[in-house]
Structures are given as structure tokens and as C-alpha cells.
């Protein structure tokens with residue numbers, strides 16, 4: 151009987167011990183907004199444990215579309231799987247619950263929703279972080295491609311943007327005439343956008359400018375086009391880019 155009691159006590163102690171070490175509940179905390187980066191920059195997708203437990207003995211899995219093909223898998227105190235050496239954890243920071251992913255020299259193809267899944271024993275918690283990669287494209291140029299009825303068709307286009315920029319048209323008085331324009335864009339083989347905005351205007355003396363602006367606070371690229379009537383020659387145009395923003 152003494153042996154039996156001893157065994158029961160041992161089992162109880164064991165269960166209690168295991169229960170105690172597994173009971174350290176945590177959550178994975180990320181930013182409340184998406185992360186914006188420019189092509190070529192290094193970007194950190196910030197994720198940390200709350201409370202700030204030591205994650206060195208945990209499993210940390212970063213993936214986008216498929217949980218079973220992670221971009222990075224850390225387990226058994228080391229990096230087990232890494233698809234691309236541009237990505238890393240701050241391994242010395244795992245101790246303080248920092249499970250952030252760094253992505254070096256960001257590409258457009260890195261864009262997406264990332265999941266950071268942290269597992270400790272039976273506990274699993276995750277956080278999702280959206281990475282947007284911006285490319286400030288080429289300066290737009292305006293062409294007068296055709297006339298449709300009494301109107302002249304002005305097309306303002308530029309290549310290699312991501313995401314789609316804001317396009318603003320103004321006339322000579324600075325009035326915003328963007329609402330009369332239509333915009334379309336298509337992706338090229340690199341995944342970047344060719345953006346084209348069309349404005350139909352009456353053939354009269356006027357100056358139109360087209361501005362493409364990144365939604366993030368970086369430089370703008372304006373482009374200006376002068377249209378003026380000249381006798382019976384009809385409309386002439388000159389494209390006059392200038393390095394000044396509105």
C-alpha cells in the first residue's frame with residue numbers, strides 16, 4: 151500500500167508540474183495597422199508575446215498562404231526551415247518574447263498577409279500582419295491620343311507603380327477636374343502597375359496638368375500639358391513637366 155500511495159503522489163506531482171508549466175498562457179501581439187515598405191528597404195514585421203515570455207523553447211512559425219510550407223520555422227532552439235535568407239528572426243530577442251520577422255531588401259512579391267504562429271506545448275496563438283510594398287513609379291507623361299467628337303482625349307500614363315497612385319487633373323485655373331477622368335491600370339510581368347488616366351476636354355485654350363501621387367508621404371511626380379488653339383491648325387500640344395508639387 152505504501153508503494154501504491156507513493157505512485158499516486160508521484161503521478162499527482164507530475165500532472166501538477168506539467169499543468170503548471172503549460173498554464174503560462176500568452177497571446178501574440180502585432181501592429182493594429184498594415185506595414186508599408188518601399189522596394190529595396192529592410193522591413194520588420196513586429197510581433198511579440200504578451201506577457202513577454204521567453205520564447206526560446208517555443209515553436210515560431212511565419213507563413214503566408216500555407217501553414218505547412220512556412221517562410222521560416224523556429225523549433226528546438228534553432229531555425230529549422232528557411233526558404234529565403236532575406237528573412238530572419240531576432241534570435242537574441244526571443245528571450246524577451248520578441249518574435250518579429252525581418253525581411254531584407256523587400257520585393258513586390260513579398261506583399262501579403264503574414265501569420266506568426268507561436269506554439270508552446272498544447273498552446274498555440276497567432277497574429278496576422280499585412281505587408282504592403284510600395285513602388286514610386288516613373289514620372290507620368292501626357293499624350294493627346296485622339297479626338298472624340300468635339301472633345302480632345304488626353305491620356306496621362308506612367309509605369310511601374312505599386313499600389314495604384316492617386317491621380318489628380320487640374321486645369322489652368324488650378325480647378326480639380328479629376329472627376330471628369332477615368333482611370334485604369336494593369337499589372338506587368340513584374341507585378342507592377344501601368345496606370346493610365348483619360349480626360350476628355352474641349353478644344354480651347356487651356357493648360358492641363360496631371361499629378362500622380364503615392365498614397366504614402368513620398369515625392370510626387372507632376373506632369374503638365376499645354377493645349378492652345380492656333381488658327382485653323384487646331385490644337386497643338388506641348389508637354390512641360392515641372393518639378394513642383396501642388
Ligand SMILES: *[C@@H]1O[C@H](CO)[C@@H](O)[C@H](O)[C@H]1NC(C)=O
Nearest residue numbers: 194196197198240243248250
Ligand atoms: C524586436 O527586436 C527588434 C531588434 O532589436 C526591434 O527592432 C523590434 O522593434 C522588436 N520588436 C518588438 C515587437 O518588440
